[in-house]
Amino acid sequence: MQTIRKHLRYVSFFMALVMAFGSVWASSAAAGMVGTGELLTEQRADLDRQSLMNMLERDEVKERLAQMGVSQDQVEKRIQSLTPAELSSFEQQLAEAPVGEDVVGIIVLFLLVFVVTDMLCATNIYPFINCIR
Amino acid sequence: MTITTISSKSQLLRIVVSMVLATILAGCASRPQWPEQDSLDTAANIEQRLVLDDVPFYAQERYQCGPASLAMMLNSQGLDTHPEVLKELVYLPERHGSLKVELVAAARAHGLLVYPLDGSLDSLLTEVAGGNPVLVMQNLRFGWWPQWHFAVVMGFDAENRNIILHTDTRDYHEETVEVFTATWDRAENWAAVMLPPDRLPATAEPLRYLMSANDLETTGRTLAAMTAYQTAEQAWPEQPAAIMGQGNIAWEQGQPGVATRHYLRLTRKFPGVAAGWNNLAHSLAAQGCATAAETATHCAAAINPERFDGTAPEIPSTDAKDTCPALQCPALSD
Numbered sequence: 496m497q498t499i500r501k502h503l504r505y506v507s508f509f510m511a512l513v514m515a516f517g518s519v520w521a522s523s524a525a526a527g528m529v530g531t532g533e534l535l536t537e538q539r540a541d542l543d544r545q546s547l548m549n550m551l552e553r554d555e556v557k558e559r560l561a562q563m564g565v566s567q568d569q570v571e572k573r574i575q576s577l578t579p580a581e582l583s584s585f586e587q588q589l590a591e592a593p594v595g596e597d598v599v600g601i602i603v604l605f606l607l608v609f610v611v612t613d614m615l616c617a618t619n620i621y622p623f624i625n626c627i628r
Numbered sequence: 629m630t631i632t633t634i635s636s637k638s639q640l641l642r643i644v645v646s647m648v649l650a651t652i653l654a655g656c657a658s659r660p661q662w663p664e665q666d667s668l669d670t671a672a673n674i675e676q677r678l679v680l681d682d683v684p685f686y687a688q689e690r691y692q693c694g695p696a697s698l699a700m701m702l703n704s705q706g707l708d709t710h711p712e713v714l715k716e717l718v719y720l721p722e723r724h725g726s727l728k729v730e731l732v733a734a735a736r737a738h739g740l741l742v743y744p745l746d747g748s749l750d751s752l753l754t755e756v757a758g759g760n761p762v763l764v765m766q767n768l769r770f771g772w773w774p775q776w777h778f779a780v781v782m783g784f785d786a787e788n789r790n791i792i793l794h795t796d797t798r799d800y801h802e803e804t805v806e807v808f809t810a811t812w813d814r815a816e817n818w819a820a821v822m823l824p825p826d827r828l829p830a831t832a833e834p835l836r837y838l839m840s841a842n843d844l845e846t847t848g849r850t851l852a853a854m855t856a857y858q859t860a861e862q863a864w865p866e867q868p869a870a871i872m873g874q875g876n877i878a879w880e881q882g883q884p885g886v887a888t889r890h891y892l893r894l895t896r897k898f899p900g901v902a903a904g905w906n907n908l909a910h911s912l913a914a915q916g917c918a919t920a921a922e923t924a925t926h927c928a929a930a931i932n933p934e935r936f937d938g939t940a941p942e943i944p945s946t947d948a949k950d951t952c953p954a955l956q957c958p959a960l961s962d
Contacts (some may be wrong), residue, residue: 529903
């Protein structure tokens with residue numbers, strides 16, 4: 496351990512170099528052929544995003560969001576910036592809901608988790624959530 | 629550094645809220661419903677009782693449900709293999725079992741397309757009604773003390789609410805849907821069909837199917853992947869990835885001319901897909917078509933500037949061997 500500490504400066508220099516090369520390589524690789532998988536991931540995300548948007552059009556969802564004081568505009572904007580992983584986790588939750596389950600509840604709760612927590616940041620209601628804006 | 633700690637706090641809140649959510653939702657699990665007859669879209673043969681008789685049965689030896697189930701799945705699709713042979717591929721002696729991923733990989737290695745179902749009972753029965761045996765994973769004990777098991781669902785009896793399986797040492801074993809779904813739920817409702825790539829699963833969805841086809845492509849089953857993409861293109865002409873997959877495979881095989889033909893088809897039909905223009909630029913460049921490649925590059929960048937920076941690929945030789953196409957890019961014309 497002590498030996499590593501002594502050479503920490505060199506180790507970190509080396510790591511920095513590795514990181515730099517890594518990012519250079521990654522950016523040049525991005526210009527090559529696009530794999531079929533990338534297109535599929537992109538399309539999946541678009542589809543999930545669209546279906547979430549469609550759910551936002553339901554009256555019960557609109558009402559519940561309005562009760563929470565969240566405007567549809569804000570939610571739509573937030574949905575546009577959700578990552579493919581976040582979107583697919585929502586689809587998963589929806590798919591796992593038992594038949595006859597209150598789907599509106601799931602939609603609103605998801606929006607609560609991914610959208611409203613972000614907006615708490617904007618309004619800074621809770622002091623323990625610190626956000627950079 | 630500060631950035632990560634700050635964002636992790638809001639992350640923490642997310643986790644807490646989703647855990648509360650999960651607890652609330654988990655309390656509502658209900659008795660399994662036998663799917664409505666008309667929700668099984670099998671038009672002609674909605675029978676009360678349906679058994680796929682062409683699924684061969686292999687009794688498992690101790691702990692070897694994996695190889696036995698896989699053999700049933702493969703041989704039902706016309707392959708000729710045996711649990712003893714598959715044991716070498718998928719059985720881990722020190723774990724007394726097989727892993728799900730290995731069964732899937734082994735099926736792919738035999739040139740079959742593995743299509744994971746969406747986990748609903750409805751889909752499971754629709755596949756069986758469509759003539760496809762389904763490989764399922766079960767947990768025969770409890771969540772905290774699991775005993776994993778693989779079996780093949782090859783029939784059902786709607787009247788008695790029974791699922792019919794080839795499982796362990798019993799063939800045509802009938803299990804009530806309650807017992808079956810309880811054990812299946814504890815294995816996260818994992819189920820998959822394994823089919824030759826020229827056949828569509830009964831519940832096939834375009835993107836899910838194309839992802840399965842892509843799994844064949846990325847694991848080097850090129851011919852099977854090609855067939856799967858062609859099958860997908862026929863079934864869903866509105867899916868760009870089905871055409872792009874065929875182009876990408878031709879490119880991988882060192883046939884830029886063939887790849888160009890696919891990418892041209894793709895960009896004519898789906899001019900808004902930036903990736904199609906990008907790949908077209910590369911295959912055109914490889915053929916020596918400098919002007920066309922440049923147009924395609926700019927087109928990709930015009931559609932999606934964040935992903936494509938508009939740098940044209942290098943042209944290996946200046947004289948075009950083949951005739952170069954004239955490209956029409958809608959994104960550049962307006």
